Amino acid sequence: APETTSTHHSKSPRITRYSFGPPRPLNTYRFSTLPGLAVCGSPLTLLAHLPAPPALPGVANMTFTVLTDEEVRTILEGLKLEDVEEFRHVLASALHEFSTNIQADEEGVYQQPHRSTTLHTGSQATTLYMPSCGPQGMGCKILSLTSSEATRDPSVKAISPTGVVNLFAPDGKPLGLVHASTLTAFRTALGSACLLxxxxxxxxxxVFGSGMQAYWHVRLALMMRGSTIKHVNVINRRFSDNARGILKKFTIIPQATKEREGWSHTKFGIMTSTFHEYDRLLKEQIRSSDVIYCCTPSREELFDASILTSHEGRKKGRLVVAVGSYTPEMRELPEGLLVQATKHHDRHHRHFHKHAEEAGVIIVDTLDGVLKEAGEIISAKIGPNQLVELGELVMLHRLAVEESETETTGSQTPVSLEAESLDLNDRTPSMSTVYSDPPQRPGSPSGSTSSGHSRKPSFPLPFRRNSGSSSEGEKKKEDSLARWLRDGTVVYKSVGLGLMDLVVGMHLVKVANEKKIGTQIVGF
Incomplete structure (x- = not known):
């Protein structure tokens, strides 16, 4: 701050001395350059440790937070299990409200317009624009990348997914700007983690692929289930820099972190299509897997369906996740696997052959998005009645709890659909086991629906009892669904949606401000 006194010299211009307070992080200083003030002929830039400007009457000062990709990685890599659960709770609550069309209130509804795209003919960069609106505010992600088709041209420079997420308060005031690369990979993996x-x-x-999506799917699995994970197999088209890089990323994680998360002795391996006997090794690795992540923008099926649809392949239940394809021309999962997953099987036939539980549906993040953008779903002619949104799984459990309570108490009072009313920590065999959220976290604002999303639930609701149904029969249905999610063959397809960026980005900015990470601009 400038001192009140100044020094004069007969042969020098007036000089004002500046004194500085205690050191502060550079990103909290306000910068200004004074024209005409020079040292050795160069402009002098002063770090002015000045107080924030006074608020205008009736107008609250807003803090605008900017997070670089490195700062996003720093925050996310430092998460502990309880922090991951908090992020997962935020996303699960939003997906639930988006999918279930519960009654809106004054806090607003989730609106999820379809994404739009542009193609830059010079760089061949495809740019996606993903807007969203919810009770907490508005957001729009702008993400650019080159398609796998474009990169086949040697003259085209490959662009890894890069862009920003813009965040706004409900009244439109800018709240933050977050680099989108790591955030996108993390929020996608977070959705998959709800099932894992x-x-x-x-x-x-x-895991198929070696990019950021592949890394964060494995990284979150290690954070959440590290003590049980013994082997991680990476399968890539070629032994590229990315392939080498993903193994290095896991290697350089501090030993103390590995031990805390329980995977210090986990073995990592990589295989490419150039390996001798690749087909045999691929079959062995897929058959031995408990979880399969597909994270590539592939235009061809990544493996033969018979590996998982044959009698031998169906003996073991697996979680199969596909997040890499996002256009009608792309596909990762084999059509035969999708057809098998959506069949309704006779229970006696399944038990006779000792096959893993199958529910006759594929789980998706957004029904509308998958039907429009997921190439493998479109190619296999999978209809909306064969899909169930991730958010609907919480609704199914809620119906079970509500009807059970109604039967027990005999009350005719309408049941509440508030998120807080659901005990997501319930460990009984029920649909709540998909999300096991921390009880100390409050539910997200209720009453949110999706604009243009007013359809009936895509999944047949087994908990809605007919007048002649017995509670014992309904309990068996509930147990069957729980077994499917825990031990059966579960296929999950995600194309991503803007509200995932909105809610995870908002929570990320909150955490960043608490940890004083990033650049905070007061009065933006």
Whole structure:
């Protein structure tokens, strides 16, 4: 701050001395350059440790937070299990409200317009624009990348997914700007983690791809289930820099972190299509896997369906996740696997052959998005009645709890659909086992629906009892669904949606501000 006194010299211009307070992080200083003030002929830039400007009457000062990709990685790599659970709770609550069309209130609804795209003819960069709106505010992610088709041209420079997420308060005031690369990979893996969390066996993981999506799917699995994971198999088209890089990323994680998360002795391996006897080794690795992650923008099926649809392949239940394909031309999962997953099987036939539980549906993050953008779903002619949104799984459990309570008490009072009313920590065999959220976290604002999303639930609701149904029969249905999610063959397809960026980005900014990470601009 400038001192009140100044020094004069007969042959020098007036000089004002500046004194500085205690050191502060550089990103909290306000910068200014004074024209005409020079040292050795160069402009002098002063770090002015000045107080924030006074608020205008009736107008609250807003803090605008900017997070670089490195700062996002720093925050996310430092998460402990309880922090991951908090992020997962935020996303699960939003997906639930988006999918279930519960009654809106004054806090607003989730609106999820379809994404739009542009193609830059010079760089061949495809740019996706993903807007969203919810009770907490508005957001729009702008993400650019080159498609796998474009990169086949040697003259085209490959662009890894890069961009920003813009965040706004409900009144439109800018709240933050977050680099989108790591955030996108993390929020996608976080959705998959909602299903991973309740699997009974997570010993061997196989991941197709070596980019950020592949890394964060494995990284979150290690954070959540590290003590049970013994093998991680990476399968890539070629032994590229990315392939080498993903193994290095796991290697350089501090030993103390590995021990805290329980995977200090986990073995990592990589295989490419150039390996001798690749087909045989691929079959062995997929068959031995408890979880399979597909994280590539592939235009061809990554493996033969018979590996998992044959009698031998169906003996073991697996979680199969596909997140890499996002256009009608792309596909990762074999059509035969999707057809098998959506069949309704006779229970006696399944038990006779000792096959893993199958529910006759594929889980998706957004029904509308998958039907429009997921190439393998479109190619296999999978209809909306064969899909169930991830958010609907919480609703199914809620119906079970509500009807059970109604039968027990005999009350005719309408049941509440508030998120807080659901005990997500319930460990009984029920649909709540998909999300096991921390009880100390409050539920997200209720009353949120999706604009243009007013359809009936895509999944047949087994908990809605007919007048002649017995509670014992309904309990068996509930147990069957729980077994499917824990031990059966579960296929999950995600194309991503803007509200995932909105809610995870908002929570990330909150955590960053608490940890004083990033650049905070007061009065933006």
């Amino acid at each position: 969390n309740r699997r009974n066996h997570v010993k061997t993981i196989t």
